[in-house]
Amino acid sequence: MNKVLRILLIIAGSIALGLGILGIFLPLLPTTPFLLLAAAAYARSSDRFHDWLLGHRVFGEYIRNYRDHRAIKLQAKVMGITMLWLTIGVSILLVSLLWVKLLLAIIAIGVTWHLLSLKTIRS
Incomplete structure (x- = not known):
């Protein structure tokens, strides 16, 4: 993968993660779509960030349940x-x-x- 594209995806994933975290506290900002977007961006750019997010004690199980089971x-x-x-x-x-x-x-x-x-x- 192009290094610039990889860096842009990591940045996009990090911004999405930040917006997802803000969405926990701001009712009009959706949490789930931003967390799923972060996971998708990390999956295409960084195994380390993707594994960290899916293994996160707060977000990991939530993302896996939604992604895998829509639950x-x-x-x-x-x-x-x-x-x-x-x-x-x-x-x-x-x-x-x-x-x-x-x-x-x-x-x-x-x-x-x-x-x-x-x-x-x-x-």
Whole structure:
């Protein structure tokens, strides 16, 4: 593989990982797609980074479950939906523009729908 492309993929994977981590705390920033993107970029550029990410104590199992089984643990599903609605609910209450309130509600409904559509791992 071209060295420049490899470096660009590592940078892209690292940016995606950073955005995924931010997504844990920011309700409108999705965590899962960025973690999956990071894993894909690392898989094509660096065995070391890819192995590190999939072996990570927090992200590794989450990525493998989603990638391999389209499933998440019950605790992650409950926590994700709860935090989503708490943070977006507060945002809806604080925002004065009706179209922004509707957009936030639509996003929350869409994310909730997606999380509920995933298989649940009970353990």
